[in-house]
Amino acid sequence: MGIDDAFDDYQKTVNEDPDKTKLARERRDLFKAALLSEPDVLETFGSGSLSRSTQLRPIHDVDIVMVYDGDAHPGWGVSGPSAEEALEHIRTHVNRLLSQSNGTRDNVVRHTLLRNHAVKCFLDDPDDPQAFTVDVMAVLRQADGTLLIPEQLNTRWVPANPEYLIAQVAERQRDWPHFRPLVRVLKQWRNTVRIEGRIKSLVMEVLAVHCMPDSGNRATALKTFFTAAADRVHEGVWDPAGLCGEIQPDLDREALAAAFTEAADLADQACAAAAAGDTGGALRLWQKIFGDDFPAPAAPGKTAGAITAPALITPRPIKDAPQG
Incomplete structure (x- = not known):
């Protein structure tokens, strides 16, 4: 694949x-x-x-x-x-x-x-x-x-002015057809981030408007986004229309910035692996970012679906369900 x-x-x-x-x-x-x-x-x-x-x-x-x-x-x-x-x-x-x-x-x-x-x-x-x-x-x-x-x-x-963001997103989609789908991907990603409190989906959407490039493939675009968002989130995420103030004042900016930085590092490694011809390694790195739903081959030396001894006694981590 x-x-x-x-x-x-x-x-x-x-x-x-x-x-x-x-x-x-x-x-x-x-x-x-x-x-x-x-x-x-x-x-x-x-x-x-x-x-x-x-x-x-x-x-x-x-x-x-x-x-x-x-x-x-x-x-x-x-x-x-x-x-x-x-x-x-x-x-x-x-x-x-x-x-x-x-x-x-x-x-x-x-x-x-x-x-x-x-x-x-x-x-x-x-x-x-x-x-x-x-x-x-x-x-x-x-x-x-x-x-x-x-x-x-x-x-x-x-x-x-909710129409302002509607127009912004529509413009970004016209410029690059992967924009809206990747916004949904990022909203899903936020449910895997372990920080105090829930990250509002609107936070991810506004960050995408500011930090997502408008060209290239999805892998490099996500790498760029995670890198830019790690810096941008320190400023807080504000209503793009400039009327309603900060979207989530209680957001743990430092923790989210750290999560963005970790994802950016993994995305950089994934892009490098793909460029070197290691597609399987790249897919496994993307799976580390997005979780088990992201398709990737088993690591070399492991059989897909096999249960190792530690897995028999160590409970799997519970992931939050997406909330829309």
């Missing part, structure tokens, strides 16, 4: 099943069409990783933004109770249009829950940890194109 073939096979373990992705998009589009029928809604659009096509399997939720007519809601957009009022307004729309019991457009929503910025709409049993949800956010669009988003816990509205 060649390097490109191995990356192709590994990508299949990272990507969501096309039918499940299609279903998620259909559910999102159902909400968009139904909510756009409301007279005080100017536009609806998808947000989040599914809209950027950087989603990791399994897909548990999709995000929708509803742009409301500010003239229809003159009290919105200022600090105070209007933030929670906007979320309750969404819940009223969703229940009337889409509730399982008496929705006028469809019967898909079993339960709704107010969160800080959005209304979480459960299409499955809310007690199911794998329940699929649609998260709907109310916003007001400003003259400069940015959005004001309700923040009910702080009783205020905050600026944001």
Whole structure:
């Protein structure tokens, strides 16, 4: 197996099943069409990783933004109770249009829950940890194109621009067709990193926008990314639109930088092995980075699948499951 073939096979373990992705998009589009029928809604659009096509399997939720007519809601957009009022307004729309019991457009929503910025709409049993949800956010669009988003816990509205990152990712994909697939690979990689706390997937995506090259093969691009990200992460990872501040303020930057450095060293060795004609050695090094799902031949002198004596008494390490 060649390097490109191995990356192709590994990508299949990272990507969501096309039918499940299609279903998620259909559910999102159902909400968009139904909510756009409301007279005080100017536009609806998808947000989040599914809209950027950087989603990791399994897909548990999709995000929708509803742009409301500010003239229809003159009290919105200022600090105070209007933030929670906007979320309750969404819940009223969703229940009337889409509730399982008496929705006028469809019967898909079993339960709704107010969160800080959005209304979480459960299409499955809310007690199911794998329940699929649609998260709907109310916003007001400003003259400069940015959005004001309700923040009910702080009783205020905050600026944001999710469309900025959507456009950035689309531009990077046009420049280099491996960009989005490798973002998914990096999101999967973060689940193998042993640092205090979980690394947000958005951290990896924004780092990819800044640190991933726009040409070359996947192996050299990943080597370049890991090297650049090891330096970049020391600065923190910030909202690329410059509005929402640091994405994960509690991120252990030093530990993540060390993980990037280790991956960069292994990637450098893998690229050198491939250049020297040692494809098997290169694949085993990539497997050290990405885990057992990355295909690689057994090391010389070992039989694939054989159980050695230490393996009989030493428990295998437990890997975190991908969370999307």
